[in-house]
Amino acid sequence: MAMTRIERRYAWLGLALIGPTVLVFCAVIVFPLVAAIYLSLFRIYTPTLEGAWVGLGNYAELLARGEFWQALRTTLIWTAGTLTLQMLFGIAMALVLHQSLWFRSLARSLVLFPYFVSTVVAVLVWRWLFNDLYGILNHVIMVAGVSDMPLDWLGTMPNAMVSVILVGAWKYFPFVVIAVLARLQTIPEALYEAARIDGAGPVARFFDITLPQLRDVLVVVVMLRAIWDFKEFDLIFLLTGGGPVTATQTLPLVVYKEAFSMNQMGMAAAHAVAMMAVMLVFMIVYIRRTRGGQGA
Amino acid sequence: MTFLGRLAFNLIAWALVLVIAFPLAWMVVTALKPQSELFRRPPGFLPEAPTLDHFRRLLEETPFATYFGNSVILATATTAVVIALATLGAYSLVRFRYRGRESLAFLVLFTYLLPSVVLILPLYLMMVRLGLANTLASLVIAYTTFALPYALWLLRSFMAGVPEDLESAALVDGASRLGAFRDVILPQLVPGIISTALFTFILSWNEYLYALVLVNSDAARPLTTGVMSMLISAFNIEWSLLMAASVMMSLPLIVVFAFLQGYLTRGFGAGAVKG
Numbered sequence: 001m002a003m004t005r006i007e008r009r010y011a012w013l014g015l016a017l018i019g020p021t022v023l024v025f026c027a028v029i030v031f032p033l034v035a036a037i038y039l040s041l042f043r044i045y046t047p048t049l050e051g052a053w054v055g056l057g058n059y060a061e062l063l064a065r066g067e068f069w070q071a072l073r074t075t076l077i078w079t080a081g082t083l084t085l086q087m088l089f090g091i092a093m094a095l096v097l098h099q100s101l102w103f104r105s106l107a108r109s110l111v112l113f114p115y116f117v118s119t120v121v122a123v124l125v126w127r128w129l130f131n132d133l134y135g136i137l138n139h140v141i142m143v144a145g146v147s148d149m150p151l152d153w154l155g156t157m158p159n160a161m162v163s164v165i166l167v168g169a170w171k172y173f174p175f176v177v178i179a180v181l182a183r184l185q186t187i188p189e190a191l192y193e194a195a196r197i198d199g200a201g202p203v204a205r206f207f208d209i210t211l212p213q214l215r216d217v218l219v220v221v222v223m224l225r226a227i228w229d230f231k232e233f234d235l236i237f238l239l240t241g242g243g244p245v246t247a248t249q250t251l252p253l254v255v256y257k258e259a260f261s262m263n264q265m266g267m268a269a270a271h272a273v274a275m276m277a278v279m280l281v282f283m284i285v286y287i288r289r290t291r292g293g294q295g296a
Numbered sequence: 297m298t299f300l301g302r303l304a305f306n307l308i309a310w311a312l313v314l315v316i317a318f319p320l321a322w323m324v325v326t327a328l329k330p331q332s333e334l335f336r337r338p339p340g341f342l343p344e345a346p347t348l349d350h351f352r353r354l355l356e357e358t359p360f361a362t363y364f365g366n367s368v369i370l371a372t373a374t375t376a377v378v379i380a381l382a383t384l385g386a387y388s389l390v391r392f393r394y395r396g397r398e399s400l401a402f403l404v405l406f407t408y409l410l411p412s413v414v415l416i417l418p419l420y421l422m423m424v425r426l427g428l429a430n431t432l433a434s435l436v437i438a439y440t441t442f443a444l445p446y447a448l449w450l451l452r453s454f455m456a457g458v459p460e461d462l463e464s465a466a467l468v469d470g471a472s473r474l475g476a477f478r479d480v481i482l483p484q485l486v487p488g489i490i491s492t493a494l495f496t497f498i499l500s501w502n503e504y505l506y507a508l509v510l511v512n513s514d515a516a517r518p519l520t521t522g523v524m525s526m527l528i529s530a531f532n533i534e535w536s537l538l539m540a541a542s543v544m545m546s547l548p549l550i551v552v553f554a555f556l557q558g559y560l561t562r563g564f565g566a567g568a569v570k571g
Contacts, residue, residue, distance in 0.1 A: 035422075
């Protein structure tokens, strides 16, 4: 189909309008992405930025190091743990907020707030709650008789991992609430009526109607949250700094440490690229499997 | 449901909501308590002698005001740049036909998921080479990496909601494409632009990693890294001061939640949630 003159002019105008965006994209995203892969082939000392070509040497060293594998394991534990809690809390809370509730819009705002608050604020507040001497959490567990000693929430294992996972769940579950709540509002009431006539109780209605209707949303939400949790830096870095020692050190923290504490920019880039490769593999497998399941 | 059943449900639901909101409520009351009340056992919830002294000290004795000013400039500049680019870009992506349009839209989605620790390394080198390290400008540039795809994605969805007929009608009446954009589409898009701007602002306001790596001087430090440096450099941690700082830092958010709820909800509809 040949383009008319006006169509061609419009196409040029369209390109001119997207032009600035594309330029900025290339400068701040595409170029750095390519550069990161290129950097991973060098040994670079961060303060002087002097480098020497090492080819795939960084990758060979990285794969031989226990640190990478340990960090990968930690990242997976953190992601699986916090993602599970986010999904469970998120779906449950969405179901609650979908019901008629007194002051429902206020309740919604309060539930959504943690998601929009800065991670720095969230971490400061939680570190104060976790405080060993004056933290309210330790006071509560001692008064409740759970423990007669104050807990060290962030300084020992497995406490540190559990704490980080909990704070992550608290901070990010509202995302699930927003997405699920929006979908819940579009499920036709007639489906529930029909089920009620057939004598289905609330639990049966949830599993037979609500959950299948939510499936598509949940598939997307799980993927987005999994990616965002996997690459989470701020929350863990600020809560534990990867400690105690390296027990909560996830891959993004290793990248940062290599680049700016060990001053090995090339090695950091190699970690970053390896991390993206892992994410990509998980994403592809996930998309394949959820697509395949759709026919069933 | 019977009245008792509803009562029970409401009580349980609100108990859950309050547990979720507790950490933030605790932040506010801690900020208002005089030092002596922080260490009292058992701790009371409401301050007995509420004081604004921590806020005063924060503004007078710490560089907090500088950080706050930097954050305002930074988030405003990022939002302005990103909205200008993304509005034109979204118009182009939704209403024009040319080759590569679909792959461009896909690229936007992909970058939306890119880890910032990957981009930060080359961006750091870039800023050092350009001599921009330790400036707010370097942060504005760095923030476009996440803010631009985000705003583009949102505005694309708002743009798709503007009826195409409006534009066609204007074109039939003899308006040019850009004239129709300015006179017909832009006015329709204003609520979407405001909503996108709010979310972009919050996102930039809250950013931490880029600020940590790219800026290492108090003069250009935004709130996130500034307040954390107050925590780390303090000889003994003053929690009430830090909680006051946290409250101040959440101010824009509180304003949005209290007065601009409508735009927030509109944004959720368009997919304005990012982690």
